Amino acid sequence: MSVEATGIPNAEALYQQAPCALLLINEKGLILEVNQTFCQWLGHTREQLIGTRKLQELLTVGGRMFYQTHWMPLLAMQGFITEVKLDFLTSQGTVAPMVLNAGRREHEGQVLNAVSAFIVADRMRFEQELLQAKRQAEDALQRHVVLEHELNRQRELAVDRALFAEQMIGIVSHDLRNPLQVVSMAAQYLRSQDMTERQDTMLGHIGEATTRSQRLINDLLDFTQARIGQGLAVSRAPIQLDRVVAAAVASLRLLHPHREIAFSASDEALFCQADADRLAQLLGNLVSNAVTYGDGASPIDVRVSAAQGTVEIAVHNVGNPIDETQLSTIFSPMTRGAEAGREVRSVGLGLFIVSEIAKAHGGVVEVVSTAQAGTTFAVRFPAYASGGH
Incomplete structure (x- = not known):
């Protein structure tokens, strides 16, 4: 062809x-x-x-x-x-x-x-575009490095400020104990003297105020220890949990005379290893929370129980349920309820301290809150420490 x-x-x-x-x-x-x-x-x-x-x-x-x-x-x-x-x-x-x-x-x-x-005009344009893109990427990377450096600097400053604030809380809280002890001792001395009914009432208010202040100072010191140190220190020893909690409830009844606080325990004697003072502090914070946010006309129920090597302390109150948006952060420090009409306010460390005490015992704290059933805080921890009986 x-x-x-x-x-x-x-x-x-x-x-x-x-x-x-x-x-x-x-x-x-x-x-x-x-x-x-x-x-x-x-x-x-x-x-x-x-x-x-x-x-x-x-x-x-x-x-x-x-x-x-x-x-x-x-x-x-x-x-x-x-x-x-x-x-x-x-x-x-x-x-x-x-x-x-x-x-x-x-x-x-x-x-x-x-x-x-x-x-190669098209090829040169492509190479120029690549070069321009490379320069833009390098500029973006440089800006990112600068921003990251600034972010790290701001983070370090924030950490320093937070550490300084926590240290100051610890120092101030510790130094407040001495004048409060003087006030408390002076009030006790005056009670031994002949007092009018009005003076006796005023001394009662002084006593309640010093007790609340002392509890606040203890919370601040515990908060400082938990954030700066390695968690709260506990001294576990063999105790009969139902008796320890019953004694703490009796003291809380004196502290909150206008509220009914009921106590119940399972039939068996509840022996375990725990720090009795820390558990009393934990219970005090939970009951104080129930007093603040619960229905004042309904009793606060405190119950202890045991099951499968675990003990539980539960505090229940009736009242408006906790907002679902607050449940995820309710045990964080500086978190508190903001219910309208409440006159009692705190720095929001009570439930954080409860959580830290539970962790120090190897346990957890959980909350269930509904309009129908009310609010229950339950603290569970092993009855005995690892290797101990």
């Missing part, structure tokens, strides 16, 4: 319309042959180039310098050059970047250089 029959262009047409520029130059760069593609790219005719122009004359100033100092010496030395980028000037004065390959050959005693070239 002949070429004409198949409709395939002849070799000359393929050469002239090749997708790359094809040139033939002599040792001095004079253009001896060129295809139509190169002419179209630069806006010249073949007649304007062949035998009249040198390849280097079509380059930018920088391209001419490279051609003279690198291109020709390297081509003469090794006989070929691959993928060298040079900028050509078009007839309109614009720049046409091209990548060139060249090979040296001899023909009838004459040295000739065959050159092929490809327009």
Whole structure:
């Protein structure tokens, strides 16, 4: 089958319309042959180039310098050059970047250089976009490093401020004990004297105030110890839990004479290992919470029980349920209820201390609060420490 029959262009047409520029130059760069593609790219005719122009004359100033100092010496030395980028000037004065390959050959005693070239304008734009994206990424990374450094600095400052505040709480709370003890001793002495009914009432208020202040100081000291140290210290010893809790409830009845506090325990004697003073403190905080937020007309129920090596202390009260949004943070420090109409306020450490005491005994504290059933705080911990009985 002949070429004409198949409709395939002849070799000359393929050469002239090749997708790359094809040139033939002599040792001095004079253009001896060129295809139509190169002419179209630069806006010249073949007649304007062949035998009249040198390849280097079509380059930018920088391209001419490279051609003279690198291109020709390297081509003469090794006989070929691959993928060298040079900028050509078009007839309109614009720049046409091209990548060139060249090979040296001899023909009838004459040295000739065959050159092929490809327009790389799109490639350059892509490379410039990549370079710009790289610079933007580096700038973003630098900004991120600066912001991270500033964030770390602010975090360190916040930690220092928090530590300082907690240390100050501990120091102030400790120093407040002495004047309160003086007030308490003076009130006890005055009670032994003949007092009028009004004076006796006022001394009662002084006693209640000093008791509340002492409990607040204890909470602040425990908070400081828990946050700065390694948790609350407990001294576990064998106790009969129902008797310890019953004695604590009796003291709480004196502290809250206007509230009914009921106590119950399971039939069996509840022996365990625990810190009796810490459990009394835990119970005091739970009952105080029930007094503050519970229904004043309904009793507060305190119950102790045991099951499968675990003991439980539960405090229940009737009243408005705890908002669901507060349940997840109710045992966090400085968290408190904000029920309208309440006159009693605290710094919000009571339930945090309860949680820390439970943890110190290897246990947990949980709360269930609904409108129908009321609110129950339950503290559960192992009856005996690991390895102890």
